[in-house]
Amino acid sequence: MDALLGPTGPWVGKGGALSTVALQKIRKQFGTTAVVQDVSLEVADGEVVALLGPSGSGKTTLLRLIAGFENADDGAILIDGQDVTQRSALERRCGMVFQHYALFPHLSAGENVAYGLASEKLGAAARHARVTEVLRLVDLAGYESRPVTALSGGQQQRVALARAIAPRPKVLLLDEPLSNLDPSLREHTRRELRDLVVSIGITTVLVTHEQEEAFDFADRIALLHRGRLEQIGRPESLYASPATPFVAGFVGRTSRLAAQAIAADGAGVLVQAAGVEWCATGDPAVRGDCLLLLRPEAVRFGVAGAAGKVVRRRFAGAMAYYAVELPGGDEVEVAESPDAARVGELVHLQPTGVGAHSFAAGS
Amino acid sequence: MLRRWLPLALLLVLGWLVVEPLALVAVDAVRENGTWTLSAVRAFFSEPNERLAAWNSVWLAVASVVLGACLGVPLALLTGLVDFPGRKLAGVLLALPAVLPPLVGVVAYLFLYGESGLFAHLVVAITGMEKAPWRFEGAGAVLLIHATTMYVYTYLLVRGALASFDPALLEAATSLGASRLRTFRTVILPLLRPAIGNGALLTALTSLASFSAPYVFGGGFRVLPTQLVSTRLNGDISVAMVETLVLVLLSLVALQLASRLGGPATRGAGKGIAPAPKQRRSKVGRIGYAVIAWLAVTWLLLPHLSLLIVSLVPNGAWNTTALPTAWTVKHYATLVTDPERWRPFGTSLWMAAVATAAAATLALAVAVVARDPRRRLSRWLERGLALPWAVPGTVYAIALATMFSRLQPVAGRFVLIGTLWLLPLAYLVRGLPVVGRALVVAIRSLDPSLDEAAASLGAGVWRNLATITLPLLGPALAGAAALAFVTGLGDFMTSVILYTYDTRPVSLEILGAIRDGDLGIAAAYGVVLTVLSAGAFLLSERGPRTA
Numbered sequence: 001m002d003a004l005l006g007p008t009g010p011w012v013g014k015g016g017a018l019s020t021v022a023l024q025k026i027r028k029q030f031g032t033t034a035v036v037q038d039v040s041l042e043v044a045d046g047e048v049v050a051l052l053g054p055s056g057s058g059k060t061t062l063l064r065l066i067a068g069f070e071n072a073d074d075g076a077i078l079i080d081g082q083d084v085t086q087r088s089a090l091e092r093r094c095g096m097v098f099q100h101y102a103l104f105p106h107l108s109a110g111e112n113v114a115y116g117l118a119s120e121k122l123g124a125a126a127r128h129a130r131v132t133e134v135l136r137l138v139d140l141a142g143y144e145s146r147p148v149t150a151l152s153g154g155q156q157q158r159v160a161l162a163r164a165i166a167p168r169p170k171v172l173l174l175d176e177p178l179s180n181l182d183p184s185l186r187e188h189t190r191r192e193l194r195d196l197v198v199s200i201g202i203t204t205v206l207v208t209h210e211q212e213e214a215f216d217f218a219d220r221i222a223l224l225h226r227g228r229l230e231q232i233g234r235p236e237s238l239y240a241s242p243a244t245p246f247v248a249g250f251v252g253r254t255s256r257l258a259a260q261a262i263a264a265d266g267a268g269v270l271v272q273a274a275g276v277e278w279c280a281t282g283d284p285a286v287r288g289d290c291l292l293l294l295r296p297e298a299v300r301f302g303v304a305g306a307a308g309k310v311v312r313r314r315f316a317g318a319m320a321y322y323a324v325e326l327p328g329g330d331e332v333e334v335a336e337s338p339d340a341a342r343v344g345e346l347v348h349l350q351p352t353g354v355g356a357h358s359f360a361a362g363s
Numbered sequence: 364m365l366r367r368w369l370p371l372a373l374l375l376v377l378g379w380l381v382v383e384p385l386a387l388v389a390v391d392a393v394r395e396n397g398t399w400t401l402s403a404v405r406a407f408f409s410e411p412n413e414r415l416a417a418w419n420s421v422w423l424a425v426a427s428v429v430l431g432a433c434l435g436v437p438l439a440l441l442t443g444l445v446d447f448p449g450r451k452l453a454g455v456l457l458a459l460p461a462v463l464p465p466l467v468g469v470v471a472y473l474f475l476y477g478e479s480g481l482f483a484h485l486v487v488a489i490t491g492m493e494k495a496p497w498r499f500e501g502a503g504a505v506l507l508i509h510a511t512t513m514y515v516y517t518y519l520l521v522r523g524a525l526a527s528f529d530p531a532l533l534e535a536a537t538s539l540g541a542s543r544l545r546t547f548r549t550v551i552l553p554l555l556r557p558a559i560g561n562g563a564l565l566t567a568l569t570s571l572a573s574f575s576a577p578y579v580f581g582g583g584f585r586v587l588p589t590q591l592v593s594t595r596l597n598g599d600i601s602v603a604m605v606e607t608l609v610l611v612l613l614s615l616v617a618l619q620l621a622s623r624l625g626g627p628a629t630r631g632a633g634k635g636i637a638p639a640p641k642q643r644r645s646k647v648g649r650i651g652y653a654v655i656a657w658l659a660v661t662w663l664l665l666p667h668l669s670l671l672i673v674s675l676v677p678n679g680a681w682n683t684t685a686l687p688t689a690w691t692v693k694h695y696a697t698l699v700t701d702p703e704r705w706r707p708f709g710t711s712l713w714m715a716a717v718a719t720a721a722a723a724t725l726a727l728a729v730a731v732v733a734r735d736p737r738r739r740l741s742r743w744l745e746r747g748l749a750l751p752w753a754v755p756g757t758v759y760a761i762a763l764a765t766m767f768s769r770l771q772p773v774a775g776r777f778v779l780i781g782t783l784w785l786l787p788l789a790y791l792v793r794g795l796p797v798v799g800r801a802l803v804v805a806i807r808s809l810d811p812s813l814d815e816a817a818a819s820l821g822a823g824v825w826r827n828l829a830t831i832t833l834p835l836l837g838p839a840l841a842g843a844a845a846l847a848f849v850t851g852l853g854d855f856m857t858s859v860i861l862y863t864y865d866t867r868p869v870s871l872e873i874l875g876a877i878r879d880g881d882l883g884i885a886a887a888y889g890v891v892l893t894v895l896s897a898g899a900f901l902l903s904e905r906g907p908r909t910a
Contacts (some may be wrong), residue, residue, distance in 0.1 A: 070532050089537045096538045102531035106553045115549075116539030167539060 013358035019045050019080055019170040019203040021066060028061055028227075035061045037227040039264035040343040043171075048197060048204040049232075050218035052211065054250070058227040063173050066205060067093040079170060093201070095169030095202075101160040109159045110144030112307070116167035122277045126303065134162045137196065138251075154185050171198065172188045174206040178213060190216055211251055223247055241281050245359050248293045251295075255332040261294035261358060269358050274326050276308040278351045282358030291362075295355030296321055296335035308332065309339050324349060364847030370732045370740050375727065377747035379775045380792055385611070385754065391765060392604035395781060403601030407609070413602075416590040417609055420571055423506065423586060424617065427570040429561045430510035435517030435562060438556075443525035456660050461515045463667070463896055464577040464853020465891040466870045468512050470877065471666035472499070473579065474673045474886060476507075488685035500582040505757060508576045511663055513569055517562030524558035564621030571614050572755030574790060574856035587613070588757045595761065596661050603870070604765075607758050614753050627683035628713050639858035667893060674886035678828045694887035704884065707872035710892075714868065715851030717788030723844045725791075727836075730802035731828070752796035760860035763789050786866050789857045800904070801843035842903030849896040 021043040028036040029267055036058045042048045051059040066069045066077060068089030076085045103112050113131045122130065137159040143151075146160055157177060164172060165179050177193065194217050197204050198334050214221045215235045222232040223246075231243040235251075242248035245256075258289050259273035263283035271278050273292045280292060308324040311331070320338040322348060323331050332349060341347050392403055406412045442454035460468065474480045476499040483495035488540035536546040574588040581589060591606035616872055658760075672687065674694055681687040698704050730746055733741035750758055767788075779785040809832070817827040833840075855870035869888055876885040 068536075087829075089534065090540060090542065093540055094538060096535065098531040098535060100529065100531060102529055103537040104532060106552055113539070117535070118545070119540040157882060163535075212751065256387075315540070 004154045015077055015148060021171055021203060022076075022078040022080075022081075023062075023066070024076040024078070026062070026065060026077065027073050027244045028058075028065060028075055030069060035175055036072075037229050038064065039224070039227075039229045040075075041229060041232055043205060045173065046203055046315045047220065048194070048218045050204065050206045050208055050212040050214035050221045051121065051224060052221050052250075053224035055141050055209060056226070057224040059209075059224050061199045062224070063175055063205060066171070067094045067173050068095050086101070092172055093167065093169055095164035095167070096176045097157075097160045097164050097172075097177045098292045099179060101180070102154050103156055103160055103163070105149055107148065108144065109140065109146045109148055109151065112148055112159055112160045113166050113265050116163060120167065121339075130166060130171060133167045135159075137200075138162045139163075141191075153181055154189060157189065161196070165202065170203065172202045172204045174204065176207055176209070178208075186213075187216075193217070221251075223250060225250075230251060242293075242357055245291060245293060248357050253296055253333060254293040255296075255330075257294065257330055257332070258361075259290050259358060261288060261290045262287045270357050271356075274328075274330070274332075274349070276306045276349065276351060278358075279353055279357045280356035280358040283360060286358070286360045288362040293357045294332060295357075296333045298352055298355035299324075299332060299334045299349045300345045300352050301334065301340050305346060305348040305350040307348055310343050313341070313343050322347075364842055369728065370744070373725075373729055373732055373744060374740075376666070377729070377744065378787075379556065381747050381750050381795070382757065383775065385750075387606050387765050388758070388762045392601060397600055403605045406602050410601065411650050413578040413590070414588050415605065416585045416606075417500070417613070419585060420587045420610070420613060423509065423573075424567045424570040426506055426633070427509040428566045430506070431514040432517050432559060432563060434510060434663075436516035436559060437533065437658075438514070439518045439525065440551075441520035441652065441656050443522050445652050447649045447656060449653060449657065453660050456664060456726075457868075458515060458519055458522075458666075459897055460512045461519060461900060463512070464849070464855065464870065464892050465573070466579075466855035466873060467670070467892050468666065468855060469508060469579050470661065470873060470889050471670040471752075471886060472504075472508050472576075472879070472883070473650075474669040475666045476504070481665075481697070483682065485685045486871040498582075500580055500584075502584045504580040505573075505576045505584060505586075509573065509578065510568055510805035511666075513566045514663075516565035517559060518571070520558040520562045523556055524555050528554065532547045533879040558822075560621055564617060565783055567617040568614055568753060568755075571610065571617065572856070573755065574755075574757055574859075578859075588755060588856065591761065592757060595860075603761065607761055607865075610758055614755060618753055629784075638837040660812075670886050670889045670893065673882055674890045676883060678881060678883050683861055685778055689884075694883040697884060698891065703739060704872075707867050707869045708888070710866055711852050711869040714787045714866070715790055715848050715854075718787045718851050719794055719798075719844050719848040721839060722791045722847055723802075725838070726795060726799040728801050729830070730806045730836075733803060735747040736807060744877075745799075747882050748799035748803070749796050751792050756793060756854070758793055760857035761787060763792070763857075764861060780861075781863055783866055785861050786858060788867065789861055789888050790851035790854060793854065793857060794851060797847040797850060798840075798843040800844075801839050802836060805839035806832070809835055821908065842899075843904045845899035849892070849899040853892045853896065 010093055023039055023041050026036055026039045027034070039058075041049070049299040051062055053059045060205050063068060068087060068091070071086060076083055078084065079094075080091065083145060103117065106116070110131050111229070113134055114127055117127050117130060120127075125332075131144060132141070133275045135143055138161055140155060140162065141161075143155070145248065148156060151159065157180070161177070174193075174328055183191055190213060196220055196269060206214070206217055208217070218235070223230045223238065223240055225246050231238060240249050240354045242251065248254050256276055257273040259271040259278070261269055261271050261282070262277075263270040266281065269280050270278050271280040271282075271290060278292060278294075278298075282290070300359060306326060310322050311327055312323040313323045314323075315338060318338075319335050320340070322334045322336060322341055323332050324334055334349065375778050379734060393399055393401060395402065426578055438457055442450055442457060463471075476482050476845065478495055478498065479909050480499075486492065486495050528551075532550055533546060536550050541549065572588060573586070574592075575587045577584060577586045578592075587606055587610045590604050591610065595603040676687040677691045677693065678688050680689040698708065725747065733744040735741055763785065764780055766776055769776055770778050780789065813831055813835070814827060817831050820832065853870060854868065858868045858870055862868060869892065873885045873888045876882070876888070
């Protein structure tokens with residue numbers, strides 16, 4: 001279980017008011033379909049956690065469960081240690097940025113931002129000051145009276161963010177906040193959004209289906225698959241020690257080979273595949289048939305080792321990716337220098353000692 | 364070649380069919396015996412009865428708008444936002460009065476509240492009185508009919524607006540701490556304003572044009588449409604023309620006021636999924652809402668139920684009991700087997716069919732030409748299509764009667780009055796806005812790249828039209844044509860002015876049957892028209908096909 005919950009990082013105990021989110025064995029069904037199954041995870045104060053997964057993995061449902069738009073069938077949701085499972089969305093008051101922003105089209109940018117301030121006992125002047133401050137924070141100073149329908153996609157996104165954070169919520173929830181933006185804008189906006197979230201120190205949960213977005217944005221990533229939490233951890237640890245073949249395949253590229261586990265020691269598992277011995281991560285108790293997943297950097301071309309033929313080459317700047325077909329028909333992808341081989345050439349594959357992951361057969 | 368002359372030809376046809384008759388009415392109002400004169404205008408404004416009719420039309424329209432909104436908005440919110448047992452069915456049933464032919468609706472009220480209607484029977488049976496102690500007549504009766512049939516415009520438009528609501532808007536308000544009441548006041552209501560405004564406009568125009576209800580139940584209560592028909596029957600043509608013009612003017616004022624009130628619809632960037640009705644209500648609450656909604660459905664559809672009951676009762680067999688004791692399907696059989704009863708029905712069928720086919724062809728041509736909304740030509744063509752919608756049916760009837768009463772081929776005038784062809788022509792003009800609007804909207808919602816794709820694959824204009832555009836417009840065309848068809852089939856207000864004995868349509872036959880005491884036959888006609896209209900309405904609810 002500890003492995004699933006992942007390491008606790010340096011963000012704990014930053015001082016100030018603690019805002020944490022904890023999900024305990026959350027379960028949710030729509031009709032007969034289980035969309036979220038026994039998901040438990042904790043988000044520390046000020047931490048940014050990304051819920052990552054393919055479509056249908058239950059990540060958006062999980063976010064809506066935290067916000068209170070859906071009710072869990074089972075399990076508990078704690079915000080700041082308080083059980084809010086039975087509380088309505090109105091009582092939870094999570095700041096939320098919707099996928100399509102859900103800006104009120106009949107209100108100006110300023111009125112949208114001020115909307116959540118009404119229930120606070122603020123004077124008109126204080127409210128106006130807060131609106132100005134938050135709009136300045138998202139780099140939209142002076143946009144108070146603009147109709148939101150006249151704003152660009154990126155500006156709408158920032159108004160939505162300003163509206164969400166204006167009432168100083170304990171938790172910020174972002175539902176694919178960048179998916180509606182032009183790809184050319186996305187990376188830049190992602191950086192800005194990340195900087196802003198970090199600078200105000202708000203506990204944040206982000207939903208995304210893009211690995212790159214999750215890697216760049218989040219302190220930790222919770223990878224979901226078919227409603228289950230596959231693994232949670234820092235991007236590096238998800239990449240370096242995937243807990244399941246799905247994680248290995250979803251985070252980064254892999255080639256699959258049937259293998260035999262022959263030995264294990266403290267450093268890892270020794271497996272044999274394609275006539276070569278590989279030092280891989282994995283369960284040391286497994287022996288015999290197993291599955292070997294190789295990252296492109298797990299293999300290099302050498303003078304000896306498994307022989308194969310280059311069938312495709314994909315040029316990617318500093319590197320090229322070579323698809324090498326082994327005698328049995330399996331393909332292995334290799335990252336090498338762009339001039340390392342030509343299509344049709346015979347090559348020999350050697351392990352580099354990193355990027356090999358073994359799993360029990362059938363997992 | 365086609366591209367150059369087709370738009371021009373369409374403008375000419377629309378000008379001839381839609382604009383010229385109205386212009387002739389305007390001229391006739393100020394021209395008598397070959398000289399220009401304002402005597403008819405003076406006669407109108409000096410006659411207290413005329414002024415009263417105009418005033419009655421105005422206040423009736425305002426009251427119909429207010430009462431219609433008071434019924435339509437809450438019912439739309441109830442069936443659109445609240446979850447209760449039978450919500451979907453109630454939602455559909457509440458929309459049904461939208462297409463019931465006005466005369467049938469009015470006759471149904473006669474069978475419900477009239478002196479020998481369902482209510483009267485009930486009261487007589489319970490109290491033992493000789494007859495019901497009321498007469499269903501006058502301004503109150505007309506207003507009741509207006510409110511309980513015209514609410515449907517506001518209802519449908521608000522339902523439509525709710526369906527295109529982004530549910531995330533409501534969630535956003537909640538996450539920002541807005542209570543249900545505040546969300547309603549600050550988010551839902553402002554976003555519904557255009558729908559409510561447009562509903563008010565439709566109600567006002569329908570009320571101003573309303574002929575059947577004041578004609579049957581008005582008694583001494585006169586409004587402009589009934590007044591101008593009786594003035595014309597009395598032979599005072601010029602004054603009738605002035606009345607016609609005043610009615611047009613009032614409709615234009617309503618149009619102007621509503622465009623201020625409504626404004627363009629504001630839409631979120633959302634995907635347009637209907638908000639899921641709130642599920643988190645107590646059982647008691649759900650049942651309470653269900654009771655309210657179903658009581659409303661029952662009350663609003665009671666007239667049509669009365670129609671059905673009367674159609675199934677032998678003539679003269681229902682006197683002193685609350686509910687009839689004898690039943691028969693004889694009246695329906697008579698409609699088919701008695702040639703004299705079938706004839707008006709057959710006449711209405713072919714006239715409506717011919718008119719609809721012509722209107723659909725014309726509207727399709729206009730839609731194809733006016734596809735680009737930014738061109739000035741498109742806007743003029745669109746206005747031409749929409750004009751008969753804003754102008755009351757009685758006005759068009761009189762205008763067409765004026766236009767086609769003499770031979771003047773240069774001006775496109777022929778003698779059609781007294782022939783078979785004037786009524787279908789009138790139905791065509793009345794059907795144009797119905798089909799036109801639907802087709803223009805549908806063709807503009809088609810992805811332009813479909814045309815480009817067809818062209819890149821070698822399809823010419825005609826092949827593109829036949830294989831891509833028409834099939835995609837099919838559902839919209841079928842639905843709108845069905846609506847136009849039943850509008851013609853049940854038409855009363857233009858028919859009553861333009862019919863001849865040989866082209867006697869079904870609506871006049873219904874009135875005739877009531878006069879002769881053949882209530883069962885009248886009701887059976889009404890039920891058949893109602894069923895056909897409901898079918899057409901359901902057909903028209905299907906939108907255009909999109910990828």
